[in-house]
Amino acid sequence: MTILWNLIKSFFCYIWFTINFLKKLIFNIIFLLLVIIIGYYIYNIDYNNQINNLNKNKKHILEIDVQYLTDDMINQNNIFLKFFNKILNLSVTNSTFQVAQAIHHAKTDKNISGIVLNLSDCMVEDMNTLSYIGKYLNDFKTSGKPIYAIGDMYNQNQYYLASFANKIILEPHGYVDLHGLSAEHFYFNSLLKKLKIKLNVFKIGDFKSAIEPITRDNMSQNTKIIEKKLINNLWGNYLKTVSNNRKISIQNLLPKHKDLIQKLKESNGNLALYALKNKLVDSLSTKFDFNFDMMKKFGLDLYNQTYNHINIDEYINQNLKQNKKNNIAVITINGILNYGIESHNIINEINQVYLDPAIKGLILKINSPGGSLTAAEYIYNSLISLKKVNKPIVVSMGEVAASGGYFIATAGNYIISDINTITGSIGIFSILPTFNNTLKNFGIYSDGVNTNIGLENSIYKELPLQNKEIIKINIQGGYDQFIHLISNSRHKSIKDVKKLANGMVWLGKDAKKNGLVDSIGDFDSAIEKISELTKIKMKNISLKWFEDDTDFLPLNLLDFFSFQKNNSVLLFNNIFPSLVNYYLQKDLLKNNLLLPKQQINDPRNIYAIYNLNN
Known part of the structure; x- marks a missing residue:
């Protein structure tokens, strides 16, 4: 055994x-x-x-082949970033500021003979960003060096950037897609009623449209008026810029329906030929023919078997060196404001500026529709502390700086808006859904005891009257604080501020006219202003960019790790579920990111957000 x-x-x-x-x-x-x-x-x-x-001393074409542009600074020497981009074939994100500076450097670089804008994979949607790059392309052209744009087809944003080129080349089977702007949204009110979900809505601002998707089944007349005005102005600015760049009339750029049909018939329905005949593009050519033409003009790169060129990433790496002795900080606030880690990270960055004696001022880039009111208040207070130690703040607004985003902007000594910036939306709201009737349908009930009867806060019971009264007082107090804050910072009477508030939104030029911002400009304007406020000469300005700790890996790696952090059903307490969507999803989808269950979080459940519906 x-x-x-x-x-x-x-x-x-x-x-x-x-x-x-x-x-x-x-x-x-x-x-x-x-x-x-x-x-x-x-x-x-x-x-x-x-x-x-x-090959540094050879003449090259600078090839700009960008997929995404970010307001942050990208470390081009990061070996991990290069490795993951290469091995996983991920989308490449470039820094807007670095690309602009590279174009500026290339203007006087004897080794650069021109620029090629390869726009087939360009997915940049922020018009302010494209306009900023366009400004540098226009400046580059004054050197006499040519700019070529090439694409399989051009969507509206790609074509906008292409219009800054001397010559636009289109594939013979391509097209230029110009269709205008629209503002549309899904509405869920009837669905919520069928599910017997009761929404307790508390709002100040008749034009505050952010909550409409869950309180209505269609767009309100007030919102239609505002949105129509916004998209008409934005589209008008678009057409004016492209028309001037291409030196063709707006009527030729976007003919009326009858004329369009006639011109398409004349081109036998060939959209590429239509674009050529109407001067939307300068020539039709395959990429093979284009490369061959470039080789004849600028020489052959034997190693890569193409025309002599240098990629924008390598050009930045070789020619733009960051100065370690920084004296002006740059902090970016992007996307929806969330209370918690995100807001604390921003406050921590502001605190670093506060503690660093070498940093004399701050440029605050805001591209946010707002979000958590608490997060906005905490960030605002941190910025005010910065001003108390005589470190001036210049705010540079991006595509949108509205509601909570504008709340933060008022902490600045000077506010600069782009002509197309959407701002304002001064108003706040709170929504508390209750599910007692939904659960009752399935024979599920909630019961128990509480030390403070009438003050319990449960999504499984009717909202007590006492709670409703408390929320109303909080909402009114938050709105009054918002109004007084604007009144003090913009030197306006309470009465005048209220005329501009009520949830109304404004484009940059109207915001300037109404005194909500100080001037129209871009990031370069912000640098000039901070130079003036800090009394540091422009040539001595050195920027310190604050970046997230996670930036060493491409954001697109999240595609490989898009798992849920918890498997529970959607939690409705302290979130506004319908607003999980627009601004965040717009940014994530255009970067191919699939992030699960993002929440807009505020400990008091009070939000200052503009829901961008375009």
Whole structure:
């Protein structure tokens, strides 16, 4: 029996030893493969850098092939960023400021003969960003060097950027898609009624449209008037810019329906030929023919078997070196304001500016529709503390700086808006859904005891009258604070501020006319203003960009890790579920990110947000 037991024991020990050996072998092989792959790509990157350095004195075309542009600064020397982008074939994100500075540097660079805008993969949707790059392209053209734009087809944003080129090339089977702007949204009120979900709505601002998707089944007349005016002005600015760039009339750029049909018939329905005949583009050419033409003009790159060119990333890496002795900070507030880690990170960045004696001022870039009122208040208070130590703040508004975004902007010494910035939306709201009737349908009830009868806050019971009264007082107090804050910072009477409030939104030029901002301009205007306020000469300004700690990895890696943090049903307490959507989703979808269950969070459930519906 003992012998049998020893045999069985030996057999299982052998099996266990074999499994352990195989496990270690497999892990070692995987580890070795990873080392080889990483080594290969690092060598590849370094080798390509050496090739570029060898060719540094040759004449090149600067090729700008951007997919996404960010307001943050990108570390071009980050080996991890390069590795993950290359091995996983991820979308490349460039810094708007770095691309603009590269174009500016290329203007006087003897080794740069021109620029090619390769726009087939360009997914930049922020018109303010495109306009900023366009300004530098126009300046580049004054050097006499040509700019070529090429694309398979051009959507509206791609075509806007292409219009700054000397020559626009379109694939023979491509087209230019100009269709205008629209403002549409889904409405869920009837669905919520069918589910017997009761919404307790508390709002100040007749024009506050953010809550309409869950309180109505259509767009209100007030919102239609405001949105129609906004998109008409935005589209008018678009057409004016493109028309001036292409030196064609707006009627030719976007003919009336009858004329369009006639011109399409004349082109036999060929959209590329239509674009050529109507001077939307300058020539029709395949990429192969375009490359061959560029090789004849600018020479052959034997290593890459194409025309002599340098990619924008490598050009930035070689020519734009960051100064470590910074004296002006740049902090960016992007997207929906959330109370918690996001808002604390922004406050921590402001605190670093406060504590750093070398930093003399702050440029605050805001591209946010607002969000949590509490988060906005905390950030605002941190900025006020910064001003108390004589560190001036210049606010540079992006595509949108409305509601909570505008709340924060009022802390600035000076506010600069783009002509197309959407701002204002001065108003706040709170929504508390209750599910007692929904649960009752399924025979589910909630009951228990409470130390403060009438003050319990449960989504499974009717909202008590006492709670409603408290929320109303909080909402009114928050709105009054918002109004007084604007009155003090913009030097306006309470009466005048209320005329501009009530949830109404304004484009940059109207905001300037109404005194909500100080001037129309861009990031360069903000640098000039901070130079004036800090008395630091422009040539001595050195920017310190604050970035998220997670920036060393591409955001698109989240595509590979889009798992839910919890598997529970959607929580409705302290969130406004319908607003999970627009601004955040717009930003995430255009970057191919699939993030689960993002929440707009405020501890008091009070929000100052403009829901951008375009």
